[in-house]
Amino acid sequence: MSRIKSIEISHHQLPLEPPFPASWDPVPRELFPCTIVRVHDDEGRVGIGSGDAMHGFAGFARYFVGQDPLDIDRHYTVLSNIGFHACRPWPLDAALWDLAGKTRGEPVWRMLGGTTDRIRAYASTGVRRTPRQMTRVARAAVERGFTALKLRIGDDTLEENLAAVSAVRDAVGDSLELMVDCNQGWRMPWDTSPPWELATAVKVARRLEDERVHWMEEPLDRGDYEGHAALRQETSVPIAGGEVTREPYEFRELLRRECLDVFQPDCVFTMGISGLRHLAREVAAAGKTFTPHTWGNGIGLMANLQLTAGTSGAPFIEFPFDPPEWTTERRDFMLTRTIEPDDEGWIKLPDTPGLGIELDEDALRRTRSESAAYTG
Numbered sequence: 001m002s003r004i005k006s007i008e009i010s011h012h013q014l015p016l017e018p019p020f021p022a023s024w025d026p027v028p029r030e031l032f033p034c035t036i037v038r039v040h041d042d043e044g045r046v047g048i049g050s051g052d053a054m055h056g057f058a059g060f061a062r063y064f065v066g067q068d069p070l071d072i073d074r075h076y077t078v079l080s081n082i083g084f085h086a087c088r089p090w091p092l093d094a095a096l097w098d099l100a101g102k103t104r105g106e107p108v109w110r111m112l113g114g115t116t117d118r119i120r121a122y123a124s125t126g127v128r129r130t131p132r133q134m135t136r137v138a139r140a141a142v143e144r145g146f147t148a149l150k151l152r153i154g155d156d157t158l159e160e161n162l163a164a165v166s167a168v169r170d171a172v173g174d175s176l177e178l179m180v181d182c183n184q185g186w187r188m189p190w191d192t193s194p195p196w197e198l199a200t201a202v203k204v205a206r207r208l209e210d211e212r213v214h215w216m217e218e219p220l221d222r223g224d225y226e227g228h229a230a231l232r233q234e235t236s237v238p239i240a241g242g243e244v245t246r247e248p249y250e251f252r253e254l255l256r257r258e259c260l261d262v263f264q265p266d267c268v269f270t271m272g273i274s275g276l277r278h279l280a281r282e283v284a285a286a287g288k289t290f291t292p293h294t295w296g297n298g299i300g301l302m303a304n305l306q307l308t309a310g311t312s313g314a315p316f317i318e319f320p321f322d323p324p325e326w327t328t329e330r331r332d333f334m335l336t337r338t339i340e341p342d343d344e345g346w347i348k349l350p351d352t353p354g355l356g357i358e359l360d361e362d363a364l365r366r367t368r369s370e371s372a373a374y375t376g
């Protein structure tokens, strides 16, 4: 039996020129940070994960060294405890699954139960745009084979953004399902703007009903259970959320109080593949959709693809896509191959053991940094 030998963490930053104006961040991003977690076993295998920056993890590696890599539930309990005391250590969970897959010679989606080896991607934009610009992106998405597109709306540009949703619907008709992300669930540390009140969310939902929107995402603060439940009573648009909700008991409460139609926890930021594999099935059993947030890098995207293919097999999964500002080359700079959907918008899961990714060591050397931050 193999044993975990060491855990190695490195930080990297890809310079973004021009800066990336993410809709959920008031400060345009000059850097794309990436933290790589490697778990080495004593037989030369390496499991890889990425996602959260792992700040605060120093000192906890000793609780994994010497352990059996396949003891997944034990590791999940320790990671959950660390998550309470220090940081969000979930990239390590992805790395442990990668290592477990490599140890057993199986892809992660198959280890999880393997409901399917392909998932349909939806193109997920990251920038708020004028109607004309958004129509251009929508046409590019159709051209690329996508059948669904997520647009961003926000406070200061709300009317213009809603006009963009209408313009896209007019331009593409029913050839695209449209999702709309309001980004009210959480804030960057430096963003002090308050989340929407229920009345605003209802007003926006009415407008989205007119455009036959597939789901409305994060319309309220993540902890406003009452507001979410009330909003669902007020509108026919399905409500999505929970991308960084952290605790299993919070998800249970969201289910019990009928707050969401679509659950979106991202396994490299919350609960790991280990915790979410159970939640995904619970959500599906309740008649809701489980389809993770993936707006990070290619490793996080792949971990969430493996999780979803292995558990709930969602109708769509998020695929960050917003040319020219956001490309698969930027998103997957740490990988030897970018992750791409086929011409009809489907992503085929790899058959290789573990997560099925390979690090671009040259790119990682070039981008090595002391920390993982968004601005210089």
Ligand SMILES: [Mg+2]
Pocket: 181, 217, 218, 243, 293
């Ligand atoms: Mg979102």
